[in-house]
Amino acid sequence: MFSYCTDPASLEGLAWLSCYLTNGKHLLFYQSFGTVLLLLFVTAPVALAFGFVGAAAARARFAPLALLAKGYTAIVRGVPDIAFFLFFVIALDQAFEYLRHKVKCPDWEGPIRQGSDFVVCSAAKLPLSNSAQWVHEVYGFALAVLTFAIVFGAFAANVLFGAMRSVPRPQLETAEAYGFSARQTFWRILVPQMWVYALPGLSNLWMILVKATPLLFLLGVEDIVYWARELGGTKNPRFSDYPHGDWRMYYFGALLLFYLGLTKVSEVVLDRLMARLTLGQATSGGDAQRKAPA
């Protein structure tokens, strides 16, 4: 990075550190923080959409659909999410390959599961074996996003389902009395009013999502945990320009600080958002704001 970094062995103290912290691998490490933030900002809306569909389905009059949606949320909550992550990342991959296999190679003979192998024709492989490295990385990341969205969608469905039930019943009855159809009542009365009830649950969910991001590591994405382990490990002078002992503790200490900062920032932003949303609302929060001395 800097001009004086050409011979790290001759450097001392701060100069050495500045070169060490800006070498190629560290730049990749810093980029992986971007990966984490990207995951957060992509997953949150997708999971919210999943949750919305789930909550709407759980309210459905068609009983099997409601049962399916409720079963989905109940199972995701009853089982450690890490098990879901490990499960879905393989299961989704195999499901996609299986579907592509059925479409692309209809005259394939052999069975797909052969003992301990999962065999599909080479045209159905995802990503294709001849595709570029970045395609593999994007595919891995997309699978991770989908996995996160499925798990957090169930949590969001639970929150939104509760919020929909919190909307005062007379509001809906009034809509019916005015001759709104079920669909109109849902979209014009229920959905606009449910957010203020959903926000505490959703902000809690956001905090949980933030704290779940290191699990990306288990899904095979080269995230901050991967790099912290990689960079912190003992470096031998023979293989590295920057030899050092076992520094993994310091790297994970830095990650700990990063997450504490992220939590603090989220708390401040969410508190402000809540204060804005409750302004003038007929809830105890809004009432407290009104009575508070200016």
Add this chain to the structure above:
Amino acid sequence: MTCMEVIADYGLRSLGIGERLLPRTDFTLCQHFTLIGSGMIWNIYFGVLALAAGFFLSITVAFGKAARNPVARRASTWFIFLFRGSPLFIQFFFAYFAFLSLKQAHPAFDPLTSAAIGATLVLFLNTSAYAGEIFHGALKSIPKGDLEAADAYGITGWKRFRRITFPTMLRLGWPAYTNEAIFLFHATALVFFSGFPAWQQRGDALYYANYFADKTFNPFVPYPILAMYFIMLTLAVISIFGAINRRLTRHLPPERQTRLRFRARQFIR
């Protein structure tokens, strides 16, 4: 090999008793159930120990956070923020590598690098912080009238704490605490994926489920089995905590007794 033989060989495999080698080929359903069930011993071990010890620290922390003494209040607030504000996964990694450095400084710290002790310590501190926040919230929502009534009857000091403050706090916090206990048991599945080594392949339920999924490349058998075990564990926790809840609320009229429900709060840490 019959299923009984498999159970005899692998039933206590997670403790290192029985057959040494894990199955490598021709995996049977019985092996799946036995090994994953054997791993549940670890999950229960971590959960019960951390919960039992954490109960006392969490109450200390809750009262610390509500204390007038600024030192106690600051320390408790920071403790709670530190453990609730960062992912448990990172805490495990950090603690494991910190314990490794300690071990190099002095061999007396050697046991801390094992999952049985080191991970339990982290889980204990973690659950204390979460439960401390829950009990602090409960402490703050004790009805003012209850304490005023105690004053009127001349109940003060230790007696007031033991007869009024503590039981009321416990009762108010119990539903949320039940939830915390459930998620603590779920969190125990993280241990062997976060640095702590599974010595001689003695791992928890998820460790063995992952082993099977890796070997057979078929996630559709081991993970549902794991899910079944965890749902059973969750139901057991709910029934035990529900029994305690009924005892805590037995003096209340039925309509004021809270029913325990499995609710959406902190899922992951």
